[in-house]
Amino acid sequence: MPLLDVRDLRTSFFLERGEARAVDGVSFSLDAGRVLGLVGESGCGKSVTALSLLRLVAPPGRIVGGEVWLDGRNLLALDESEMRHVRGTGIAMIFQEPMTSLNPVFTVGSQIAEAVRLHRPVSRRAAWDRAVELLDEVGIADASRRAHAYPHQLSGGMRQRVMIAMAISCEPRVLVADEPTTALDVTIQAEILALLRGLRERHGMALVLITHDLGVVAEEADALAIMYAGRIVERGSVLDVFDRPLHPYTQALFRSIPGIGGRRERLEAIPGQVPDLLRLPSGCSFRDRCPLVIDDCAAIVPPLAEKAPAHEAACIRA
Amino acid sequence: MKPPNDGTPLVEARDVRKEFVLGGGFLARARGRVHAVDGVSLAIAPGETLGLVGESGSGKSTLGRLLLRLIEPTAGDVLFGGRSLLGLPAAGLRALRREMQIVFQDPYGSLNPRMRVASIVGEGLAIHRIGTRAERRARVAELLDLVGLPPEAADRYPHEFSGGQRQRIGIARALAVGPRFIVADEAVSALDVSIQAQILNLLQELRQKLGLTMLFIAHDLRIIEHLSDRVAVMYQGRIVELAPRDEIYSNARHPYTRALLSAVPNPDPRRRKERMTLGGDAPSPVQPPSGCAFHPRCPHAEEVCRTVTPPLVTGRDAHAVACHVFPAEPPGKE
Numbered sequence: 001m002p003l004l005d006v007r008d009l010r011t012s013f014f015l016e017r018g019e020a021r022a023v024d025g026v027s028f029s030l031d032a033g034r035v036l037g038l039v040g041e042s043g044c045g046k047s048v049t050a051l052s053l054l055r056l057v058a059p060p061g062r063i064v065g066g067e068v069w070l071d072g073r074n075l076l077a078l079d080e081s082e083m084r085h086v087r088g089t090g091i092a093m094i095f096q097e098p099m100t101s102l103n104p105v106f107t108v109g110s111q112i113a114e115a116v117r118l119h120r121p122v123s124r125r126a127a128w129d130r131a132v133e134l135l136d137e138v139g140i141a142d143a144s145r146r147a148h149a150y151p152h153q154l155s156g157g158m159r160q161r162v163m164i165a166m167a168i169s170c171e172p173r174v175l176v177a178d179e180p181t182t183a184l185d186v187t188i189q190a191e192i193l194a195l196l197r198g199l200r201e202r203h204g205m206a207l208v209l210i211t212h213d214l215g216v217v218a219e220e221a222d223a224l225a226i227m228y229a230g231r232i233v234e235r236g237s238v239l240d241v242f243d244r245p246l247h248p249y250t251q252a253l254f255r256s257i258p259g260i261g262g263r264r265e266r267l268e269a270i271p272g273q274v275p276d277l278l279r280l281p282s283g284c285s286f287r288d289r290c291p292l293v294i295d296d297c298a299a300i301v302p303p304l305a306e307k308a309p310a311h312e313a314a315c316i317r318a
Numbered sequence: 319m320k321p322p323n324d325g326t327p328l329v330e331a332r333d334v335r336k337e338f339v340l341g342g343g344f345l346a347r348a349r350g351r352v353h354a355v356d357g358v359s360l361a362i363a364p365g366e367t368l369g370l371v372g373e374s375g376s377g378k379s380t381l382g383r384l385l386l387r388l389i390e391p392t393a394g395d396v397l398f399g400g401r402s403l404l405g406l407p408a409a410g411l412r413a414l415r416r417e418m419q420i421v422f423q424d425p426y427g428s429l430n431p432r433m434r435v436a437s438i439v440g441e442g443l444a445i446h447r448i449g450t451r452a453e454r455r456a457r458v459a460e461l462l463d464l465v466g467l468p469p470e471a472a473d474r475y476p477h478e479f480s481g482g483q484r485q486r487i488g489i490a491r492a493l494a495v496g497p498r499f500i501v502a503d504e505a506v507s508a509l510d511v512s513i514q515a516q517i518l519n520l521l522q523e524l525r526q527k528l529g530l531t532m533l534f535i536a537h538d539l540r541i542i543e544h545l546s547d548r549v550a551v552m553y554q555g556r557i558v559e560l561a562p563r564d565e566i567y568s569n570a571r572h573p574y575t576r577a578l579l580s581a582v583p584n585p586d587p588r589r590r591k592e593r594m595t596l597g598g599d600a601p602s603p604v605q606p607p608s609g610c611a612f613h614p615r616c617p618h619a620e621e622v623c624r625t626v627t628p629p630l631v632t633g634r635d636a637h638a639v640a641c642h643v644f645p646a647e648p649p650g651k652e
Contacts, residue, residue, distance in 0.1 A: 041510040041511060156374075185373035185374055186537065186538075186578060186581045187373065187581045187596050193583075212510065213583065215583030215585045216583045218583060218584060218586055218587045219590055239587055242588075252512065253511060253512060256511055256512050256514070257511055257540070257585070258515075258540045258541055259582075266522070267515035268515065269512065269516040269519055270512035270513075270515070270516075271516075273480045273482065273483070273513070
């Protein structure tokens with residue numbers, strides 16, 4: 001049995017203009033110690049998927065269907081107090097911009113200690129000691145002094161380390177990282193990715209790595225799920241997807257990025273715009289930007305189907 | 319792409335410096351000076367695209383604005399077509415403004431939401447009193463077509479467009495007055511990858527069609543590689559390495575450049591690499607380290623690096639490096 005098993009997850013935003021199906025039937029599973037790269041562009045639903053796993057979707061958004069099984073329990077069926085316990089010990093999350101998730105008026109040490117005391121019956125002193133230990137584990141030099149710092153006194157890279165320390169404070173089984181390095185400089189990004197790799201290896205944590213950067217998943221992920229307009233359009237091992245992308249969107253994404261497949265005079269851009277969830281075309285959502293489109297694409301929403309061993313795509317042309 | 323020619327550079331910076339004074343504000347903790355740009359000299363040939371890469375706080379955007387004289391340097395000189403921008407009277411500077419324009423990163427924040435696209439794109443023409451009203455209208459239509467927007471776009475407002483389309487509007491605005499030199503400051507960084515490629519292709523087409531000279535500022539080395547003839551690497555207000563593109567990407571010498579290149583994720587899952595990580599964050603620009611600003615993070619730092627700031631020295635293959643330990647290779651050995 002996989003550690004995390006997401007089945008037909010659906011989350012919608014109920015707007016004046018209508019229902020935006022931000023996550024529209026997403027399924028994936030993940031074993032302990034493994035990394036799933038969830039890849040897509042803005043508005044594809046990757047961040048809402050992450051928030052849904054932790055049941056942190058705020059109105060007007062609401063989870064409207066599906067199951068999220070973690071260690072044999074369906075998180076979507078738990079009551080709120082049970083879910084609070086699962087957040088932190090079962091599944092935890094780090095965000096792109098750590099400044100918005102840290103409280104500016106408390107020291108970073110006290111914020112981590114509080115997270116520890118939320119789940120463990122330990123003294124303040126012990127929680128503080130644990131906070132210092134965690135700061136040390138995430139590679140913050142001089143942790144006992146830095147624990148007294150306020151978030152604004154730290155650099156972006158250090159704040160992300162603090163966020164990671166807080167997220168792993170109760171040793172979650174699954175860590176969800178939403179664009180954890182996008183706001184950081186490239187040299188700092190490399191260090192944060194190395195840190196996540198080390199933590200994973202030491203604690204056997206599974207990682208859902210959400211990113212728009214195919215370079216990052218090429219380095220870090222075991223399996224990939226490519227999202228477009230609220231759905232997973234391709235899923236497979238990182239090697240299979242990079243060797244032979246099946247969905248026309250995945251193929252186009254690879255061709256549009258400089259530095260993949262050698263130096264080229266011209267990039268192959270994907271025509272059109274990133275889709276508006278309230279104005280999706282009928283049938284396949286990608287069809288109005290797709291070079292392989294045929295009449296049948298307008299008729300049915302293609303299901304995710306196995307096109308090669310353990311390699312699925314949602315496309316009638318693949 | 320055009321190779322740099324041997325004639326007069328179109329744009330030249332001579333030991334240009336910019337200090338910002340900190341403090342005096344409501345919540346200010348400390349007063350101090352930031353040497354945002356700390357003695358930069360470079361020249362961009364007509365038709366050339368110079369890529370300028372650096373991390374946040376390296377001074378790359380400040381340098382771009384100094385070259386356009388959108389901000390005043392503290393010291394040094396900036397020349398355009400061989401003429402100093404600094405001594406120019408207001409009228410002369412205004413005339414030169416037609417020659418040089420900027421495209422910003424944020425296509426949301428840099429367009430006035432209350433103006434129609436026709437007014438945004440045509441504003442520069444009106445300011446410079448170019449053409450009659452009807453001629454300006456025709457020129458706007460021509461510009462929209464040039465950047466791949468439909469003619470109806472002229473009568474709409476910025477919020478009606480997506481990020482990529484807004485960046486096209488920003489490019490049309492920059493091109494309206496017929497500039498020869500464009501500073502593109504992180505012009506594609508805020509865009510989704512599928513849209514990024516559209517805008518990169520557009521910039522490339524326009525450069526060829528209009529013979530533009532460009533300073534392309536970005537933090538993404540893959541994008542810099544795609545577009546640049548030469549590449550300058552900036553760290554803490556200084557150029558630490560400057561060379562033709564292939565030299566930078568296959569023969570980088572400065573340890574900072576090599577760390578940057580090593581940190582770029584390799585888009586090939588079969589060749590996962592052990593990255594060279596620097597350790598430590600970029601130093602505070604208020605209290606820069608003595609000597610070479612990179613020495614506290616440099617794995618190769620020697621005693622001299624702590625005390626003497628290495629000058630940027632050009633060696634063979636037009637490859638310039640500012641490093642005591644890995645200096646440019648002398649020109650004689652070719």
